[in-house]
Amino acid sequence: MNFANWEDARDLAKRRLPKIFFDFIDGAAFSERTAHANMADFDAWIFEQQVLVDVSDRDISTTFLGIKRRMPFMLAPIGFGGLLAPRGEIQAARAAHAVNMPYCLSNFGIISLEQLRAATDGPIWFQLYVLRDRTLSEKLIQRAENIGVEALCITVDSQVKSVRERDTRSGFRNLTKVTPRLALSLMTRPVWCWHAMRAGPLRINNLAEYPEYGANALEQAANLGNLIEAAMTWDDIKRFRDRWKGKLVIKGILNARDAVRCAEIGADAIIVSNHGGRQLDGTHSTISILPEIAAAAGERTDILFDGGIRRGTDIVKAMALGAKGVLLGRAYTYALAAGGEDGVTRLIDLLATEMDVTIGHMGISQVTDLYRRRAEIMRAAGKI
Ligand SMILES: Cc1cc2nc3c(=O)[nH]c(=O)nc-3n(C[C@H](O)[C@H](O)[C@H](O)COP(=O)(O)O)c2cc1C
Structure with a gap:
């Protein structure tokens, strides 16, 4: 595999995936303004080039959740990851684990926790939506505990089901079985179909022992989606904090007040995230709100970040603005x-190479120095 950057990978993905699935990953809420801003707002920051500094020994390793990481990035939870490639979650996790990087399995993953654990022994996080069916939530947490996940990650920005117009147009939104329209879309990508058939029936395997949630992944996702607790409050998070003795991460925080509250409750980390612009269109891009959140809560909990990261340069900017x-x-x-x-x-x-080259040109040897030296190494684009 020899693409030169993420855009090449996106082009290839577009050619390989049935359109209905490409639109599912590429799309976002309503007019997709926030998804767009997540990427565009990185341009609000400009690096300073610094020369004649000895940068012969550069290091992009960092520490979060108390564990030293070779690289400061990891793989986010992606529902239906198994649609993108056969046993897609396992393939992604193996790539991450080869460099000891955490892989976060989504509540809507195709592969079960146990299948993932059997396939790889690297660090796994499990992402949970708070469900109205408390017994099911508890069962999933127990299973995550049994396979020894590194962290439980609770996503809190999805209490309300959003509207993604590409999915409305394609029909993906309300799909519960293979319709003639879906079959037609699949037939345009015979190689994908061949691999999918060989991988076996598409199911959310964490729900295998609950036939009442449906017979296939589409039906299960629709039922599980309807179970996400719209009445979730801070009390639920406190309850999870009391229940879960391991590392707890709260994903979907977008203001300083909520970040401080997570820290007070005892979250080990928060993820500054707007779900890739897939939930509330018109809200802050994550990079624009990160400095405020890092200033308010960065001393009390680990600040992690997502949204619009496509390049090593984006990761360098996020770290300079306070992300661990x-x-x-x-x-x-x-x-x-x-x-x-x-x-x-x-x-x-x-991405690792892009980061390494970028910090080198900035006269930085340690990626962990970025935040401390921000004023010297980066400036807001408007301030010329
Ligand atoms: C196709 C797709 C599925 C996703 N599924 C989940 C999910 O199941 N749980 C979750 O917490 N976030 C989910 N997300 C959000 C991601 O974890 C992450 O927050 C977001 O993709 C970051 O923005 P970016 O795609 O611009 O990097 C999903 C995102 C995409 C694109």
């Missing part, structure tokens, strides 16, 4: 669809 680590979303889904495990490995490699 970042999560890749669409960037790795394109790579996974483009080339499976090899595609994700290639993307990880590209």
